[in-house]
Amino acid sequence: MSEKIPVGISACLLGDKVRFDGGHKRCAFAAEQLAPYLRYEPSCPEMAIGLPTPRPALRLTEIAVGKTALCFSNGQGEPVTDEMQTYAEKRIAALHHLCGYIVCAKSPSCGMERVRVYQPDNNNNRKEGVGIFTRELMAQMPWLPVEEDGRLHDAALRENFVERVYTLHEFNQMWRGGLTPGKLMAFHSRYKLSLLAHSQPDYREMGRFVAAMADWSSLEAFAFEYRQRLMDLLKNLATRGNHTNVLMHVQGYFRPQLTSKQRQELAALIEHYRQGLQPLLVPIAMLKHYLSEYPEPYLQQQRYFEPYPEALRLRYGH
Known part of the structure; x- marks a missing residue:
């Protein structure tokens, strides 16, 4: 198994300055230790649907029981839920060759677990959401190893992934x-x-x-x-x-x-x-x-x- 393994990754984890604040969240384990063995296919779903950087932050907002919308945290503009869902469905349909995916923790687009879900009229929130892109990824490819950058600091989770x-x-x-x-x-x-x-x-x-x-x-x-x-x-x-x-x-x-x-x-x-x-x-x-x-x-x-x-x-x- 000498060939490089195809793995998807949130682009910000490789150091790409694609985050809402114009920065990145470079993950050293992914960008340095794993990189020699993997062929990364990076993407930033928020940039992919046409949002600029920097940009107003996005967040998941509860609009009905069990249903969330992807909204700008400043309350301005229309939700981009449909755009993100459409992009996710199309992008992931072409990713069935991947052998894993590393996503950005806490992101309303890419978070794997415990993403904040806000109430529509205030800042009350619960850490129980999943980013829209990653939710679709795990639905389409339930066998795929998916892990967050933060959890990769744990030795047992890192080895398991x-x-x-x-x-x-x-x-x-x-x-x-x-x-x-x-x-x-x-x-x-x-x-x-x-x-x-x-x-x-x-x-x-x-x-x-x-x-x-x-x-x-x-x-x-x-x-x-x-x-x-x-x-x-x-x-x-x-x-x-x-x-x-x-x-x-x-x-x-x-x-x-x-x-x-x-x-x-x-x-x-x-x-x-x-x-x-x-x-x-x-x-x-x-x-x-x-x-x-x-x-x-x-x-x-x-x-x-x-x-x-x-x-x-x-x-x-x-």
Whole structure:
């Protein structure tokens, strides 16, 4: 997976001066650390519908129960709700090749969650809205990994997003190469340990779903459903407990080859990780070392050991 992965992004997060105040909200993680691996497709929905910069700020205003309008915060001019919705529908229809999207937090256009929704006649507001563009994005492409710049400061959310992006990219590559039952089974097999780290119950349910692949009249329909289930499963943050179970499971493959002392050392590394005394990278590194010494075909194909480029250093801190 050496080619750059197509990911959408709010243009302001790359440093483009497109915000209402003429500024930007550059996200260093996206613009610097992820950039070498991704092919960004930036856009600013507000600029795209013809608004200038600088411009009066926009905000979501409640106009009926469960319905909002995109209005200028100074109360002047007509709402631009229809323009934004029309743009979003047309733009997103052409984005189904993307493997992820990074949006600007709190934006009435791009915010993913907790966007302020104002009352029409005062400044009373509730943090319960979704930006109009991102709402349409998640409606059209519910399988797509979407994350906000602010949430990417959280190590666990950051790793989860990147893993989902790389997983979807590999799935899309497989699909473009021509669907076959064998390819789908092989893909699922490569991700078994990864799925187990995210949710043991969902992992077992996914196994039953894949086992019934032949019952589907259309392989493409199965692939659509598999993709949705796959990405929903991976939204569950991988836990220390689940990782520990995976590590112990992998450890079992090497018991015949390792000496008693080596088994004890490996078990101690896994236990130290379980207790939070060291990052996941440490036991993973030891298991990869033994895998190179004692090759095991099933383990060698597992994406769990390198779900994304190691240079991103996402397993160093937890």
